[in-house]
Amino acid sequence: MPILILGAAGMLGRKLTAAIMGGALPFSRLTLADVVAPPPVDGAVTLALNLADPGAAAILVKDRPGLIFHLAAVVSGEAEADLARGYAVNLDASRALFDAIAAIPDYCPRVVFASSLAVFGAPFPKVIPDDFHLTPRTSHGTQKAMTALLLSDCSRRGLNGVALRLPTICIRPGAPNRAASGFYSSILREPLSGLPATLPVRDSLRHWFASPRAATGFLLRSDAGNRPAWPQPRAVDARLVGPQRRDDQDAAARGRASGDGPDPPPARPGVVTSWAQACGAKTARSLGFIAESGCDEIIRISVHDENPCHRTA
């Protein structure tokens, strides 16, 4: 089956590509697309294309990929700072993709959409159930919620969609990005290299993580077009899956460095504290979405997966 990855140049896109190239999913053709050309991969086609540009979506689906991973997005901090860009990329580009799919007769691909826990907003119950109401308190969360609703509607009409409400991905390798949650990676990653890092929120704040490896696993498990265990009817699939694992804030606090480091990154504590802190993720668990048991395991995975001798992406 032809597979298309949108947002393939991003961290998760590269991990997913490496996993698929390593045999995690069979494919007849693998196309990697992003606004900047993804790193070349032997045996895959790479495309530099902006999904938000007129006609781009039609080009991407004209060869009828049977499985589409839609990871292309503007992250939370950027979506909050640049309202127009956030809506253009996180909502309009997704809509262009769904419209382009609908324009092809007899074509019903599986579309796995990377949504976010940010579709939920405070006040929260102690544990957030799968059917908690949508109360995003950020533009990023609003855009993800709107797109997931649209995906559900389109899933009644010619695509087979599922939206994964991803938790904060931690530890992100490399330099900080503009995600408001980026400091969670920084406070664990920088000390591993002997660098200072600052926790810009109170250390009693709890949050919800998965490693890049676990998040890749969630995406891979979403491949099956008619997996019987997905909740029915299909329009609900796109809402109920939230692969999340509560993490141990104590362990995160242990990773915190102090001293004369640089100023805190421009994280947005108001954004972060509005997010969910514990999730039931009942459906995700029933579907076999496995994440880490705690922060120590996340650190071990990062040390292993980001070691140049082991690294796959």
Place this chain on the structure above:
Amino acid sequence: MPILILGAAGMLGRKLTAAIMGGALPFSRLTLADVVAPPPVDGAVTLALNLADPGAAAILVKDRPGLIFHLAAVVSGEAEADLARGYAVNLDASRALFDAIAAIPDYCPRVVFASSLAVFGAPFPKVIPDDFHLTPRTSHGTQKAMTALLLSDCSRRGLNGVALRLPTICIRPGAPNRAASGFYSSILREPLSGLPATLPVRDSLRHWFASPRAATGFLLRSDAGNRPAWPQPRAVDARLVGPQRRDDQDAAARGRASGDGPDPPPARPGVVTSWAQACGAKTARSLGFIAESGCDEIIRISVHDENPCHRTA
């Protein structure tokens, strides 16, 4: 305060106009806009303008109305049949309005948006709470849910929005429209004129109504820009208000006519049975949104309000 009504040519828009002209709300200027020119009203400005057209929204808000009733919409049956038109009118035109407001410096109007109970979808609990999750099963419901989320996001950034999740408005005067719920009006309205009407769903199906008079009252009660009783923070306002009153299906069944009437209207039973059947409407009740106690009262109101001697719109 200048008031703008969008969708002013529709049934609810005309009722609202009549109520405001009758003194329900003070205003310095009343502008009535719709895709077709609203009926002329002494003392009001009427405009034929399609909110979905480029530049139309900017024209409508350039005089900075302080209170905007946004009732412009494509109804459920039409939105289901014409996907592109539904999204263009129910989502894109609303977004154009919010964008046009945001483009005016130091301008924060009250925007009262007519959402719908159709943002909820089965399976339902016995009574739907205010914080039930958004599970629309129709394109119309999806569009209303998406627009309400957008309105919430915009309410953090320069408008003061509230979305009213209106129930089925019954008895609608005049000819049937393309709302999938239109038969609920028909089975009560046509027998009053001695005409046959058919109930196209099983008569045990329960549903949720308000009269046009009650719905007008909900809109009027949403005027106050900073009404203290609205739930805080403001971004939530746009979601929690659902003015609804469970109706007595037995009374509706009594209004059913039988015999050799025309074929059932093209109602969509699949659409109708996916809707909520009973709502708690706790927030709405706390805000003083009053609807009828049952179908008999709805019929009495219709007979009174649609009598040419009493009719105000």
